[in-house]
Amino acid sequence: MQLIRCPWCGSREEVEFHYGGQAHVSYPENPAELSDAEWARYVFFRANPRGPLAERWVHAAGCRRWFNAVRDTSTHELLAVYRIGEPQPEVAR
Amino acid sequence: MTENVRPLPSGPGADLPEHPKFLWRNPDPKPSYDVVIVGGGGHGLATAYYLAKNHGITNVAVLEKGWLAGGNMARNTTIIRSNYLWDESSGIYEHSLKLWEGLEEDLGYPILFSQRGVLNLAHSLQDVRDSVRRVNANRLNGIDAEWVDPAQVKELCPIVNISPDVRYPVLGATYQPRAGIAKHDYVAWGFARGANEYGIDLIQNCEVTGIDVVGGKVVGLQTTRGRIATGKVALAAAGHSSVLASMVGLSLPIQSHPLQALVSELLEPIHPTVVMSNAVHVYVSQAHKGELVMGAGIDSYNGYGQRGAFHIIERQMSAALELFPVFARAHLLRSWAGIVDTTPDASPIVGLTPIENLYLNCGWGTGGFKATPGVGWCFAHTVAHDQAHPYNAPFTLDRFTTGALVDEHGAAAVAH
Numbered sequence: 001m002q003l004i005r006c007p008w009c010g011s012r013e014e015v016e017f018h019y020g021g022q023a024h025v026s027y028p029e030n031p032a033e034l035s036d037a038e039w040a041r042y043v044f045f046r047a048n049p050r051g052p053l054a055e056r057w058v059h060a061a062g063c064r065r066w067f068n069a070v071r072d073t074s075t076h077e078l079l080a081v082y083r084i085g086e087p088q089p090e091v092a093r
Numbered sequence: 094m095t096e097n098v099r100p101l102p103s104g105p106g107a108d109l110p111e112h113p114k115f116l117w118r119n120p121d122p123k124p125s126y127d128v129v130i131v132g133g134g135g136h137g138l139a140t141a142y143y144l145a146k147n148h149g150i151t152n153v154a155v156l157e158k159g160w161l162a163g164g165n166m167a168r169n170t171t172i173i174r175s176n177y178l179w180d181e182s183s184g185i186y187e188h189s190l191k192l193w194e195g196l197e198e199d200l201g202y203p204i205l206f207s208q209r210g211v212l213n214l215a216h217s218l219q220d221v222r223d224s225v226r227r228v229n230a231n232r233l234n235g236i237d238a239e240w241v242d243p244a245q246v247k248e249l250c251p252i253v254n255i256s257p258d259v260r261y262p263v264l265g266a267t268y269q270p271r272a273g274i275a276k277h278d279y280v281a282w283g284f285a286r287g288a289n290e291y292g293i294d295l296i297q298n299c300e301v302t303g304i305d306v307v308g309g310k311v312v313g314l315q316t317t318r319g320r321i322a323t324g325k326v327a328l329a330a331a332g333h334s335s336v337l338a339s340m341v342g343l344s345l346p347i348q349s350h351p352l353q354a355l356v357s358e359l360l361e362p363i364h365p366t367v368v369m370s371n372a373v374h375v376y377v378s379q380a381h382k383g384e385l386v387m388g389a390g391i392d393s394y395n396g397y398g399q400r401g402a403f404h405i406i407e408r409q410m411s412a413a414l415e416l417f418p419v420f421a422r423a424h425l426l427r428s429w430a431g432i433v434d435t436t437p438d439a440s441p442i443v444g445l446t447p448i449e450n451l452y453l454n455c456g457w458g459t460g461g462f463k464a465t466p467g468v469g470w471c472f473a474h475t476v477a478h479d480q481a482h483p484y485n486a487p488f489t490l491d492r493f494t495t496g497a498l499v500d501e502h503g504a505a506a507v508a509h
Contacts, residue, residue: 001402001403001404002402014402014404015404018393019393019394021348021395036494036495036496037494039494040346040493040494041344043437043493044346044437044493045344045345045346045493046346046348048335048345048347048348048349048395049335049336049339050333050335050336050349050397053395055394055395071394073349073394073395073396073397073398074396074397074398075398076394076396076398076400
């Protein structure tokens with residue numbers, strides 16, 4: 001089990017967290033104007049790279065706050081954590 | 094002493110028999126093929142076999158970045174069943190099960206297919222309702238399925254704890270008698286041997302690094318062993334499908350996750366069937382050799398690392414112990430993870446793509462092994478005719494746009 005650094009609580013065990021999938025996916029600005037293909041993209045399609053992925057986590061058994069992280073999906077290593085609203089940090093691969 | 098007499102063998106191992114005959118050649122890639130299949134796992138090998146056998150297409154290469162059947166084909170829990178809810182799924186999974194029933198004869202190779210039955214346990218009132226509904230749906234589709242009560246569960250598998258005094262008591266189960274297990278390596282080797290006999294090149298240690306598209310049409314592949322020109326490309330790369338598809342700018346509604354499984358040490362035969370439980374989340378059978386084979390749920394995060402977190406196994410073991418108290422003294426021998434390609438509706442994507450001559454087979458997620466012969470059959474048809482087989486026609490990529498999903502989360506057994 002790896003340690004995940006909550007931006008508020010510090011490093012805690014992975015079991016205290018829940019995964020929230022890809023970060024920075026915002027609700028469409030003009031939902032009424034979206035085509036079916038655009039809706040499909042918003043609802044069903046998420047990034048699935050082998051390498052760094054910006055994603056959401058929630059410290060469910062701690063402060064219960066959401067935050068973002070950049071994690072390398074090939075090694076599962078957390079490269080950066082940052083609070084909601086902060087820009088995605090550049091990470092060295 | 095005459096010259097014709099061979100000297101007696103000497104030295105360690107000299108009295109051992111010769112190396113057995115290799116099941117397939119290990120060729121270098123040719124500059125060009127009619128069809129190239131990317132991914133030398135069960136699905137890729139079965140597709141190659143049926144391309145040759147059913148469609149007479151033999152100028153085919155299967156490219157594998159590692160060794161044949163070393164990915165999910167070597168890592169699954171070998172459970173075979175067809176008791177899915179919807180008609181679309183019944184079609185392809187039952188087709189597959191029927192092929193399993195004749196596969197050993199067809200391949201001329203032992204695969205240790207054992208129809209020992211599969212129990213899917215229900216632990217809550219909602220589980221019971223959903224399970225009974227699924228049994229009825231299966232029967233309407235001509236698939237053998239029964240609802241069994243806890244006493245019958247105990248009869249079929251005496252080591253299951255059906256006491257009401259546990260956190261998630263067994264309230265009954267669906268039972269598919271024709272379901273079972275097979276020896277996954279032998280299945281892969283049987284298909285590989287069969288494909289090889291038709292002259293198909295199985296090329297290992299050959300990773301695809303690029304897909305050449307000219308005028309919206311696939312014309313070749315860049316690989317770590319050089320460029321290969323080809324008329325058609327069939328992707329069968331499971332957990333790595335998104336990575337391959339991104340080479341042609343195609344995004345897929347797939348998330349790749351680690352899925353863990355483990356085996357115990359070798360034990361006397363104690364487990365006569367296959368038991369799966371969605372709610373407490375473990376599935377168990379006993380391999381022919383004697384190991385208890387157990388599968389867990391997926392690790393929650395996306396990952397390509399072929400390893401998962403220990404707490405997943407810990408929870409899986411506590412679930413297994415509640416169902417099977419007799420396992421308390423069994424020792425874990427080894428655990429591992431495969432990378433599964435999960436889709437939003439827990440159904441696969443098999444068919445054409447927006448790019449001409451590029452075909453896609455992915456999204457089998459946590460349950461692709463059972464489909465091996467069935468999808469090989471249908472995917473080969475799709476590639477040969479540039480048109481989906483009726484059994485895989487519902488499983489298009491554009492169902493996520495049209496909304497015609499085939500939601501099999503209830504029957505998929507591994508929650509994701």
